[in-house]
Amino acid sequence: MRPMTQVAAPKASRRTPADKHDERRKALAESALRTLGDLGYARASLREIANNSEFSHGVVHYYFHDKLELIVYCVRYYKQTCVHRYDGVVAEATSPGDLVERFADKLVETIVEEAPMHRLWYDLRSQSMFEESLREAVTQIDQSLEDMIARVLARYAELAETQPALASPVAYGMFDGIFQQALLGHLNGRDGALEELRTRVVELMPMLLAPKA
Amino acid sequence: MRPMTQVAAPKASRRTPADKHDERRKALAESALRTLGDLGYARASLREIANNSEFSHGVVHYYFHDKLELIVYCVRYYKQTCVHRYDGVVAEATSPGDLVERFADKLVETIVEEAPMHRLWYDLRSQSMFEESLREAVTQIDQSLEDMIARVLARYAELAETQPALASPVAYGMFDGIFQQALLGHLNGRDGALEELRTRVVELMPMLLAPKA
DNA sequence: CGCGGATCTTGACAAGTGTCAAGATTTCTT
DNA sequence: AAGAAATCTTGACACTTGTCAAGATCCGCG
Incomplete structure (x- = not known):
């Protein structure tokens, strides 16, 4: 649960334009993990996941190809710190x-x-x-x-x-x-x-x- | 997977009228177990379970109150021999x-x-x-x-x-x-x-x- | 036989699902 | 500031789900 600022600011680029994407994926994953932990894999619908987050349900497909990719990303993300x-x-x-x-x-x-x-x-x-x-x-x-x-x-x-x-x-x-x-x-x-x-x-x-x- | 004939015929009652009910429950459980073993708890729908059996999908609610009761019955039934x-x-x-x-x-x-x-x-x-x-x-x-x-x-x-x-x-x-x-x-x-x-x-x-x- | 209860089928309903596309909105670039 | 690109929302789609009720069918008993 370390702060999600990137490794540093190598030069004058405070926010890399492409890293914003990754940041959002992580933010989405973090709130998705809460819902997944509550309901489990099968019962956690994308709408429910989105409701317990600051995003709307459609945004998931902007950052992830499908539900499976989201969930695998989430668990990988969590276990990585684990x-x-x-x-x-x-x-x-x-x-x-x-x-x-x-x-x-x-x-x-x-x-x-x-x-x-x-x-x-x-x-x-x-x-x-x-x-x-x-x-x-x-x-x-x-x-x-x-x-x-x-x-x-x-x-x-x-x-x-x-x-x-x-x-x-x-x-x-x-x-x-x-x-x-x-x-x-x-x-x-x-x-x-x-x-x-x-x-x-x-x-x-x-x-x-x-x-x- | 032993034959599903009952323990025996104790007297002249070849088929007890009320035991038919239990027999059917077991038969349904046995074919449901096949589907459940293939697809798992979440993905095995009652229609899919019924399709892989000799029954129609509505008959489940005649013998079981709901999906959960069926599945719990199935796993108990299997583990009992296990x-x-x-x-x-x-x-x-x-x-x-x-x-x-x-x-x-x-x-x-x-x-x-x-x-x-x-x-x-x-x-x-x-x-x-x-x-x-x-x-x-x-x-x-x-x-x-x-x-x-x-x-x-x-x-x-x-x-x-x-x-x-x-x-x-x-x-x-x-x-x-x-x-x-x-x-x-x-x-x-x-x-x-x-x-x-x-x-x-x-x-x-x-x-x-x-x-x- | 014919009646009645048990057994089973069929079809429908309401709710929920993942997915996606069209458009609104924000953000960045020039 | 204007236009372009990225980001997000909304609403709809096609489909599946568990559940149940109405009626068909079967079975045994008088």
Whole structure:
């Protein structure tokens, strides 16, 4: 959620004429994401998306070819900021135990703060099982999430002076599974779903390391 | 996909007059499941469902109150047979290693043979994150799947003469995660997705047991 | 047979959908 | 400031959707 001013003003061009287009796409995406997070992929109509924004419903086709392109753009745009969520954890952790704590806390935090975005992601990924045209984007995002987990795990092993016991796809699959489970529980209003996620991650992480000797 | 004849004919009542109703509901559900597995929850219209069956589109509202009731009935109906998929594994395994092999094989087998049903389940579960009225059914099904995993794990620990190292919700979450990952890979046509699932499960299972001594 | 209830079909309705084109409006350039 | 290009609004289109009601058809029982 960094400010949307471009990287800088290289010379005297305060607003590049062609970048305005990109700016608008992002603005549209940001308000579309709110509606998509509320209603999900199928139920969010272009009119509803436009109503919850400062634009009219027709403008979507000026900036996007069709509904699918808008939605893929939105999720890509969101996930782009998402994959660096644990960079701070990796950078600042001082010991294996510290890293585990920080990682678990961050996982809980993002469920509390961005549950609608996460359910939208799972919605889109499920849709991609039916809709061929979603698969490329979903595959790429999934890969970048796996890489994110891999970085955490690598740093964890480094701090513990050992090696990861599992390849990163497995680790990602596992975390994704219990994360999804916690998200579902949280949305169901099940008390303790978040605290359970925390303890589960804490007790799971050590198992992902190869024995020291 | 077992034959749809009822459990038997207990006495002289070959066809109970009121059971005909249930029979029809099941028949409708079975053909609806085909369409739902093809198109998913959102894209499968009642007309499309009816077209791929021997009925007309109006008959749905004779047997079901609305679309949601039909779909929930369908998924419940399917998953009901699903939760006993590994009962044979549990019953017939002769050693820890044998159980792991059989379990992994069965997981792969069901992806090959029932991928559309599995993606339908994930679709429905994702929808339940948005649609309150789906949550009860989804929660119940999820619980029964967790119980299924718990039975496998308990037997595994028993054969290995030790205890499970993780509570069943965690174990279920993990397996669900890597299963979903494999399903996605398989539907994407990624070669090796199934073989990877097999080896991942085989290498993961021993980590779920508490050390022997 | 013929009646009555269950079962099913047909057709319609109202609401909502993505898409697009024609024109209004704003913004920029010269 | 005038004209041109970019941007946005409005309204319509063709189509699909879930739902339901009226009537046709089937079935078993008197």
